[in-house]
Amino acid sequence: MILINEDIHIPNAWEELTPQQACDTVELTERFIKGSITLEQFRVKLLTKLSGYAPNKKTLGRMTDDQLKLVQENFFILSEQMRFPIKPHVTTPEILSVLDDDLQKALKTRFPFEINEVEWVDQLGMIKNMISVEPRLNLDIKRVLIPSIDVDGLTFYGPEFDIDKNGIVTTNIVAGEYVDAYEFFNLFNVTRDDTYLDTFVAILYRQNRGDYSTYNAQKHALIFKDVSSVVKKTVYIWFQSLLEYLSTKSPYVWLFIRKSTHESAYMPGMGNTIYSMAGKGYGNKKEVEMFPLPDYFAIMLRELVENVQAMKDMEMKMHDIVAKTGLPSEVIAKI
DSSP states (O other), rough: OEEESOOOOOSGGGGOOOOHHHHHHHHHHHHHHTTTTOOOHHHHHHHHHHOOOOOOOOHSSSOOOOHHHHHHHHHHHHTTTTTTTEEEEOOOOGGGSSOOOOHHHHHHTTTTTGGGHHHHHHHHHHHTTOOEEEEOOOOOOOSSSSOOEEETTTTEEEOEEEETTTTTTEEEEBHHHHHHHHHHHHHHHHHOOOHHHHHHHHHHBBBBBOOOOOOHHTTTTTGTTTTHHHHHHHHHHHHHHHHHHHHHTTTHHHHHHHOSSOOSSSSSHHHHHHEEEEHTTTTOOHHHTTTTTTHHHHHHHHHHHHHHHHHHHTOOOOHHHHHOOOOOHHHHHHH
């Protein structure tokens, strides 16, 4: 939070937003990424939305032009702190090796044109024609942005996925829900067909979160047709952040770094594993679909490790294990 005074606290992280603020942030972020507003305009508009305050004569009442100018200048300076939805992404990372470590760290949160520290200006000047930076959505989101969705007098409850300050996850997502959500997430990405987005949301938002059924989710998809597109896009972005977490920071990273020409990096054969686990005696298909997501991934990870260990016991060559598992050799060496 940005603390202005005892009464005014401005959110400055995804998890600090109300559902409406999250939707407003997503809408503005999309406008910026599409190029319809500048970074400065994005930050001022975002601060206006999140603070509920617009510094103009209509809102401020009687004020001299000089006073108004000072207020607006201070508001603009404050808006520069609105960094959390967008982060710079250096597409030429090899260039960074010539820079000071502190400057490299600064470029993870600030765009080059924002950096004016005297000790760094000359370094940036040397590489300004070689460095390429583009804005990216910041997917460091530690909780679900839309807890529930109301449609036609009915309330549909979303998943729980909270990451605490120690990196510990609390979630009620089940295996079948994750597998189906990813399938329709991917179908929407490929086709941009909103019917897939409706089904994706119907999978994650249910009246009874104690049960999950692919059939019921697809049956309820039409209910979400008239839900605001920005609400659905906010759910989509949260799920994108979940995939980012799983593939980069979770205890199950090894499941997501396997190279394959046939499977997505975010879902390496997971759809088939529900049937595979049922066939191995973990339960019937319905029971496996209702496995808590951490348990589902833990089983997959354990089987992956056991398979690698068995290959090592058979004295298979490293390049053959790499080819069979898709794992990098440095990971195989650790198993």
